[in-house]
Every structure is written in C-alpha cells, then in structure tokens.
Amino acid sequence: MTDPRKARVATVSLAGCFGCHMAILDMDERLIGLMEKVEFDRSPLTDIKTFTRRCDIGIIEGGCCNEENVHTLIEFRKNCDVLIALGQCAIMGGLPAMRNAIMHAAEPLRECLEEAYISGPYLRNMTRLIPNDPVLPLVLDRVYPCSEVVDIDYQIPGCAPSGDIIYSTLATLLDGRFTGFDREDIRFD
Template identity: 75%
Template structure:
C-alpha cells in the first residue's frame, strides 16, 4: 500500500459537539500508521478551510441545523468520493434534533428560540433578544440527518463511535475491503 499515492481525507463538524473528532483520536498509536497512508485536506484538524482538490473520503460529524451546515455538507458531497457520517448526530440528528419535538406549535422555531434566549427559566439575557447578527447563519425549520440532505455512503454508529470501529472502517475502506459492519459492532451503550 505504501507505493500507492496517499488517500486524501477531509473532515468537518456540522451540528455536533466535536466529540466524534475526539473519537477519531481514540485510535491512539494506530493513528501514526494510518497517517502514512492518508493525507488530510480540508479539516478542522489542519485548519484548511476549502478543498485544495478532490478527496477520496469525507468524514462528517453532526447533522444539519442551519444553512451553513447544508452548504458545507453539499460541498463535501461534491468534492468527496465516499462520504462517511460518524456518530448519531450525523446519522439521526442526535441531541440537537430534540428541537424537532416541538411539533404542536404554529411557529416551532420561534418557540424554540424564545425559550432558549428569553423565556427559559435559567436564562440571564439582559438584551431580551434572540441573537440576530447578520453573520449568523439562518436556522433550518428542523434538524436534518445528513442522509436527508445528501447521499451518505457509510454511517458509523455511536455517540461517539469507538475508536476501534472508526479505525476498522477506515482501514477496510482504504484497502477496498469494506463490506458493512458486523452486527455485534453496531450497538448502543
């Protein structure tokens, strides 16, 4: 494998907590081995903000809660051959998707923002306003899992996924041997 050109990998965190990026580090010393086969392009790890060229693998943490998430995800889809969602937020929306449960309201988004910034019990917001800086991306009407916005090729479950599972998946993908997960590896605890 060492004669082959290095695989190019990009990563991003959308509506996530960076826990899944931390979980990537959980592969410990195997990371060194992996890095001999991989070059990291656009990623918070390298602080590269735009794709320098097309990538083999894109790793997505988090779902889509605002327009910027959608924009980034679509950009990853256009620039990566294989798109991997890691963690429950990417796969199902995760914790941020709790706001999708505000259903019996004519204006769920307003209700959510007002509780978060104005009316909630432990709020200390002296402005009594919902933040609305022009630089803030617009929120979506609800939190979407990545697979509803673009086609996802592989989804690694867990919150966060185990480092072993991430390593196995990447190693198999790089070797062209990935055939899905063993059922006993897909569990929630």
C-alpha cells in the same frame, strides 16, 4: 494498477459537539499506521477551511441545523468520492434533533428560540433579544440527518463511535474490503 499516493481525507463538524472528532483520536497508536496511508485536506485538524483539491474520503460529524451546515455538506458531497456520516448526529440528527419533537407547535422555531433566549428558566440574557446578527447562519425549521440532504455512502454509528469501529471501517475502506460492521461493535450510545 494501484495508486501509490496517499488517500486524501477531509473532515468537518456540522451540528455536532466535536466528540466524534475526539473519537478519531481514540484510535490511539493505530493512528500512526493509518497516517501512512492518508493525508488530511480540509479539516478542523489541519485548519484548512476550503478544499485544496478533490478528496477520496469525506467524514461528516453532526447533522444540519442551519443553512451553513447544508452548504458545507453539499460542498463535501461535490468534492469527496466517498462520504461517511460519523456518529448519531450525522446519521439521525442526534441531540440537536431533540428540538424536532417540539416543532409541532404553531410557530415552532419562534417557540424554540424564545425558550432558548427569552423565557427559559435558567437564562441570563441581558439584551432579552433573540440573536439576529446578519452574519449568523439562518436556523433551519428542523434538524436534518445528513442523508436527508445529500447521498451518504457509509454511516458509522455511535455517540461517539468507538475508536475500534472508526479504525476498522477506515482501514477496510482504504483496502477496498469493507463489508459492513461486526454486529458486536454496533452502538448507538
């Protein structure tokens, strides 16, 4: 029996640049057809900040660089049937994961923050302090791909993924006939 209701979709940007959300708009006029099949729940596009009910598809942009990212991702896993990692940051950490490679120092996080806020050559930080407000989420020791934190069902590659690959993946997933990507469409940039 087919369910006549629209598929509910939630999206979030963790340690990403919002480029993958912008890439969703690259589907252009195909969005109109897609919107007949889906409705958005929690998403920056609707500005709904908590899940109103269980969703069919959760789309994650960005990896996990702080504890809030981890909580949000776990929340998405709990509330979504299918979880999609969208883009290189969600898949393997992406640009933020550049800091992982310097994390072999004795006090890696300190070194990273000191360069970012105190010793870097192009800084204008009047306070000469590393931000330490209690409301700031704690930064993780390294940047984690989403799949290292929760189970991810599908990963759409790209930085940002093309409108074509996002559309073909979502359209085939919604029809239950997704069988993988066309290798001509795979891009990591």
